[in-house]
Amino acid sequence: MNEQQRKEMSQIRQGTPADVKSDQDNLERIQQKSSEDFTKYFETTYQPPSLRKAQRRRKEDVKVHYDFTIPEELDNIGHGRKYMIRTYGCQMNEHDTEVMAGIFEEMGYESTSDTKEADIILLNTCAIRENAENKVFGEIGHLKPLKLENPNLIIGVCGCMSQEESVVNRILQKHPFIDLIFGTHNIHRLPQLVKEAMFGKEMVIDVWSKEGDIIENLPRSRKGKIKAWVNIMYGCDKFCTYCIVPYTRGKERSRLPEDIIQEVRHLAAQGYKEITLLGQNVNAYGKDLDINYGLGDLMDELTGIDIPRIRFTTSHPRDFDDRLIEVLAKGGNMLDHIHLPVQSGNSDVLKIMGRKYSREEYLELVRKIRTAMPNATLTTDIIVGFPNETEEQFQDTMSLMEEVGFEAAYTFIYSAREGTPAARMTDNVSMEEKKDRLQRLNKLVNDQSAEAMKKYEGEVVEVLVEGESKKNSEVLAGYTKRNKMVNFTGPRSSIGTIVKVKINKAKTWSLDGVMVEETIEVK
Numbered sequence: 001m002n003e004q005q006r007k008e009m010s011q012i013r014q015g016t017p018a019d020v021k022s023d024q025d026n027l028e029r030i031q032q033k034s035s036e037d038f039t040k041y042f043e044t045t046y047q048p049p050s051l052r053k054a055q056r057r058r059k060e061d062v063k064v065h066y067d068f069t070i071p072e073e074l075d076n077i078g079h080g081r082k083y084m085i086r087t088y089g090c091q092m093n094e095h096d097t098e099v100m101a102g103i104f105e106e107m108g109y110e111s112t113s114d115t116k117e118a119d120i121i122l123l124n125t126c127a128i129r130e131n132a133e134n135k136v137f138g139e140i141g142h143l144k145p146l147k148l149e150n151p152n153l154i155i156g157v158c159g160c161m162s163q164e165e166s167v168v169n170r171i172l173q174k175h176p177f178i179d180l181i182f183g184t185h186n187i188h189r190l191p192q193l194v195k196e197a198m199f200g201k202e203m204v205i206d207v208w209s210k211e212g213d214i215i216e217n218l219p220r221s222r223k224g225k226i227k228a229w230v231n232i233m234y235g236c237d238k239f240c241t242y243c244i245v246p247y248t249r250g251k252e253r254s255r256l257p258e259d260i261i262q263e264v265r266h267l268a269a270q271g272y273k274e275i276t277l278l279g280q281n282v283n284a285y286g287k288d289l290d291i292n293y294g295l296g297d298l299m300d301e302l303t304g305i306d307i308p309r310i311r312f313t314t315s316h317p318r319d320f321d322d323r324l325i326e327v328l329a330k331g332g333n334m335l336d337h338i339h340l341p342v343q344s345g346n347s348d349v350l351k352i353m354g355r356k357y358s359r360e361e362y363l364e365l366v367r368k369i370r371t372a373m374p375n376a377t378l379t380t381d382i383i384v385g386f387p388n389e390t391e392e393q394f395q396d397t398m399s400l401m402e403e404v405g406f407e408a409a410y411t412f413i414y415s416a417r418e419g420t421p422a423a424r425m426t427d428n429v430s431m432e433e434k435k436d437r438l439q440r441l442n443k444l445v446n447d448q449s450a451e452a453m454k455k456y457e458g459e460v461v462e463v464l465v466e467g468e469s470k471k472n473s474e475v476l477a478g479y480t481k482r483n484k485m486v487n488f489t490g491p492r493s494s495i496g497t498i499v500k501v502k503i504n505k506a507k508t509w510s511l512d513g514v515m516v517e518e519t520i521e522v523k
């Protein structure tokens, strides 16, 4: 750790809000009374969502509810109307969008992808980096003329950005034409919120600073019929010092194993071929349940379900235990592709990031995984340009990339997120330097991906066929077990099945081939 980092680290420690006042107030419902008395309201009544409150963690029971219903007077409110949801961010948000779509459809709404046709438009937002937020504010600007043309149009902002007080304040002040703001903890209240926005003609703000309970029986309108997402847990308690997610998504809450297993069984019966288990830190699954049951145990039970492929994301190296490795090594419908974000290859930087593992510990975990699963593909996430990262520390990331042999990586320039400890650090690395590091890292990532792809030339792989390729409708596309994208020629009847494809050409990020036989797995 360099001198500056040491100093910053000690300041962060002292400033860690362990002193946050405790307060049982878990719900802040705020409603602007009218646009005219906005200023008064803003000064006197309005309470923004609070990142500090969101940070409070206590062991308390999370109740599970199985009784979600749409009130009778609202279940036809969307008849003859259309909804549109634009989704930003991670799979968690994509899946929340499927839930909201399910609720809209139960209310009688139809979906549209045309903003001009829509009666309600929701932006399901992501707060992970500044550029993600800028995109959303750009889109809000684009939507304004639509609202002027059609005053009955309802425009709503939901998702992770809504959980940030600065965002809610900015919308209140600069984009008062927005009708509805709600967060990640209360999407089950969508029917009531839509009604308030429709009939109240006032900006409705309903953002909870603290997570609520788990609602099990929410409807879902899934985007595809081949692959499906299944939440296994919500929230994150890791508090990596750069990250906004623990604030926007609340504390870790695991779904009960039987509810997850039932959902996966149901999807298998519907003909789905691949399930991705979702959580921000799936390796912490079960820790909050007090039943001595973890991700390995869950996965073991899922191996018994008749569904060809099961993936999971995202893993945190810290909680990746031997039991999980043992279950994954059994193969079957567990795939040997592991996405294992490392963030940095330097132990000092990892320490300031609050990742709670060192370079050596990470490498030891990789060694264990490789011993149990010699063919496993490893991919990762990396942040470059963390405050005061030295060139030497960056070189450790480069060497780790090579040492592990990651076959793909999502790479990011560090982005300061208001309210996180790292955002309080001063930073002596210029943006120019950060961009240069990102470029050098990306070159290495591309080279390693191309090298891994090259090995498939002449090989036969199993591909779950998802549909036509985006670029050429004559060509079909799908993924291998190890998550390699394959474009190939074959009959359209193979869509939704797993087929064998002979690879004749490897590209940097995908493989080209020809189908060699009819479906090998028919359900």
Ligand code: SAH
Binding pocket: 128, 129, 242, 243, 244, 245, 279, 280, 281, 314, 315, 316, 341, 343, 381, 382, 383, 412, 413, 414, 415, 416, 417
């Ligand atoms: N829960 C996952 C990651 C969720 S966010 C995990 O811990 O691995 C996805 C990725 O975004 C992270 O892995 C990290 O690489 C990146 N990221 C998160 N916060 C960031 C920030 N403030 N600036 C730049 N990248 C960030």
Ligand code: SF4
Binding pocket: 236, 237, 238, 239, 240, 243, 244, 245, 246, 280, 281, 316
């Ligand atoms: Fe963010 Fe860390 Fe949680 Fe991942 S584990 S969501 S990076 S705080």
Ligand code: F3S
Binding pocket: 088, 089, 090, 091, 092, 093, 125, 126, 127, 128, 159, 160, 244, 245, 248, 249
């Ligand atoms: Fe973004 Fe929220 Fe996911 S911040 S990455 S949408 S959890």
